Amino acid sequence: MxxxxxxxxxxxxxxxxxxxxxxxxxxxxxxxxxxxxxxxxxxxxxxxxxxxxxxxxxxxxxxxxxxxxxxxxxxxxxxxxxxxxxxxxxxxxxxxxxxxxxxxxxxxxxxxxxxxxxxxxxxxxxxxxxxxxxxxxxxxxxxxxxxxxxxxxxxxxxxxxxIAYLPPMSGLAASETRLDPGAINVRIGEGRTAEVLRNLCYRLIQDQTGNDHWRMLQEHVRESFGVTLEEPHYIPERGEVTMAYRDLNGIRLDLSSSGRGLQQVLLLLAYLYAHPGAVLLLDEPDAHLEILRQRQIYHLLTDVAQRQGGQIIAASHSEVVLNEAADRDIVIAFVGQPHRIDDRGSQLLKSLREIGYDQYYQAEQTGWVLYLEGSTDLAILKAFAETLGHPAAKYLERPFVHYVVNQPNEARSHFYGLREARPDLVGIAIFDRLTQGLQVDTPLRELMWQRREIENYLCYPDVLLAYAEAVKEKETPGPLFALAERERRREMMETCIRDLVPPVALRDPNDRWWKEVKASDDFLDRLFETYFEKLGLPNLMRKADYHLLARLVSREMIDEEVREKLDAIVEVAESARPLREEG
The missing domain is CATH 3.40.50 (Rossmann fold)
Structure with a gap:
């Protein structure tokens, strides 16, 4: 080892x-x-x-x-x-x-x-x-x-x-010529894994101990993918190795009909069984696997490697693999100088397990964390920042963001748990308006909107009318029809707005109603439900899509408070010390 x-x-x-x-x-x-x-x-x-x-x-x-x-x-x-x-x-x-x-x-x-x-x-x-x-x-x-x-x-x-370097499966060749072990290793080294999968399986049944390994391989694949592998066969007349499997319905199919995930796992397991004691260098072993199967396959590979006296060194992006490995194996973070992140004290390990090692890894990458109610808030902030040409736009492109459903205590628990592992972590939390006060002068900067929620900064009548008039040309037979359709939709939107907004608020854009109404649930949800009903269409604008309205808010209409929140994000992000800069 x-x-x-x-x-x-x-x-x-x-x-x-x-x-x-x-x-x-x-x-x-x-x-x-x-x-x-x-x-x-x-x-x-x-x-x-x-x-x-x-x-x-x-x-x-x-x-x-x-x-x-x-x-x-x-x-x-x-x-x-x-x-x-x-x-x-x-x-x-x-x-x-x-x-x-x-x-x-x-x-x-x-x-x-x-x-x-x-x-x-x-x-x-x-x-x-x-x-x-x-x-x-x-x-x-x-x-x-x-x-x-x-x-x-x-x-x-x-x-x-x-030592064997195994890149992700690049597909599977329609046929494979029978290869000697040296030729197999050369193709694997060149990344030509598509040309050796059947040969690796054929080697298993050729070896004296291979039959046991082949049966175990069949069982692993059956449990993981629900299919039954048939033994590979050598056809001397063509010098080819063929291999098939039976699906859940018992239909016999060539191995090339299988999915990439099955082929990837079959390659890794076949190599492990064919090379006891080998050190496998795996680049993205979770490639082609869905989230639920990533955990299962990671455990399977490490268990088989241990039984075979082998060793696995894998590069991965998977949050599932990261959190599974952190509990039982060695995890090296390539953020700044490569370093272990699973060798912390027992209390800290407990904290990181509850929070998730993927969260700690992101904290190391960025050095700061952003807390919001949900993903819609992030999309709206990004749209506002882009419209304003604000420097916050670049920090909102790939932030470490954690959604806390407007719960300050959840944000604090998450932030200070991460800070146990990363003491210089800084953060900012932006909540919808709360009745209780927020903490001040702490490493986690806590802010809240003065209006009821972030959607209150984009639900202006002019924005809603602009949305109604944004008729796509493909939705009408031609330009003349598009003009008429825009006018029809504008009139319907005006009617819906008048039905839901108090007259005093319609006359005064600074009326308290615009600040106090819960814009998403009590105004926009009802407005678009009625609007699309009048159009005879299914509702195409749900809460998750309200960020589209933010792109229709003109620069002049964006409230000064939005700029203040974006300024605060920039201040926190610029004070952070990402590990990638330290390395």
Whole structure:
């Protein structure tokens, strides 16, 4: 089992140290380095295998030109058009002036992997030098900076490690030629998983112990997907391997008819059973799986890996996988410098389990949290900010938002629970108008609307009439009809408004009615129900769609209080310290 990896100068990593275990999940935003971390282990594995192939184990390292050449095309799991793309910031040479003269040194990629095999700890370091666009050199890691340094020995245990990088399924080929194990591994390394699934299953039934594994694989698939796998068959006349399954109705179908989720799980399980003791590097193993099945499949994969003596290191975006892994496995967050987030104190772990590790992960990413009643409030605020050209618009694009149904205590409980894990977290909560007072001068800035709710800032008659007149051309036979239809709808909307709004409020846009009415339930819901009934249409405007009205509010009509709330959001967001900036 691999227990730790230390990396220097590989891709986006200048220097990282990552703890590993039986099952490890890398979690992080897109382009944060999760796949690069998996590729680090794949590169180390290639380096060890190539060195042992050329130099053997325990042999004396040549003092001159000790490196072994690796062509970039041999790095199947790390496809790059030029070898220098493997280096951090493309920096392959370091030029320094010594005694007034330039001296050039190679910048090396250093990868050290530690592990335990049969209760014996070991460590194996490999360094890589840039040769040219097509190739790199690898050798055991130097133990000092001397001209001819001693080098870290390659332990026997390191050579026995089987590492496989398995990307998500890319579909399934209509047919598969029978392949030898080496050819299967090459295609997997190249990401051509669509061409090897039947071959992996065929290998299971060919192995002496494979029948038991094949029956277990059949049972797993039956329990997870409700289908029965049939044994793959080799057809010598065509040199092909075929495979079928029976669905819930007993209909026999070719494996290519199955869904991506089934194919993905079948690939991972078949590889685990065919390669006992292997270290699987899984990039998005939850791809193609719905939320409920993500939890089930994650448990299945980790359990099978444990029984097979294997190890799973997976990169994922799934909140379900994150929260499942945090309770029992190692979770590494790629936010800023990669670090564990599941190794906290027991009380904090309890708090994070109740809140959700996905929430803590988002808190690390953004450094601030926004509390609102619901998703409609966020959409309305975004629309107002865009209309105003307000700087809050960029912060509302991808905020860490938590919906609390206008419950201040729920917002406080969530915020301060997260703050136990992230002490510098800041937040802002914007509630509909409340009868009780809000807390002041706290890390969670609490605000409420002076009007009854946020919908009170968009339910103006002019906005509603603009909505009525926004007739799509495809809804009428032509431009002349569209003009008549707009006029008809405007008249109907005016009638509905007069029926529901007190005359004094119609005459005075500043009348207290506009502030006191519960705009969503008591005005807009009733208004649109009547309006669409008059049109003879089903109601196309529910509360979840009221944010569409916000885009019809002109810049001049947006209340000053809206600007104040947006200003407050900007102040809080700009005071935050996202971990991605600290790293």
């Amino acid at each position: 691999l227990t730790r990896m230390l990396v220097r100068n590989f891709k986006r990593f200048e220097k990282i140290e990552i703890e590993l275990g039986n099952s490890v999940v890398f979690i992080g935003p897109n382009n944060s380095g999760k796949t690069a971390a998996l590729q680090t282990l794949a590169l180390w594995d290639v380096g060890v295998k190539r060195w042992v192939e050329k130099r053997g184990i325990g042999e004396q390292v040549p003092k001159s030109r000790p490196g072994v050449t690796i062509n970039r095309r041999d790095l199947l799991a790390i496809p790059v058009p030029h070898a220098n793309l493997l280096w951090h910031n493309l920096h392959v040479r370091d030029v320094q002036r010594v005694d007034g003269k330039p001296r050039t040194q190679n910048v090396r990629i250093d990868i050290t992997v530690e592990g335990v095999t049969e209760d014996r700890p070991w460590a194996c370091g490999i360094e890589f030098d840039y040769a040219n666009e097509e190739s790199i050199y690898c050798r055991p890691l130097r133990l000092s900076q001397a001209p001819n340094p001693k080098r870290m020995p390659i332990p026997q245990e390191a050579t026995q490690v089987q």
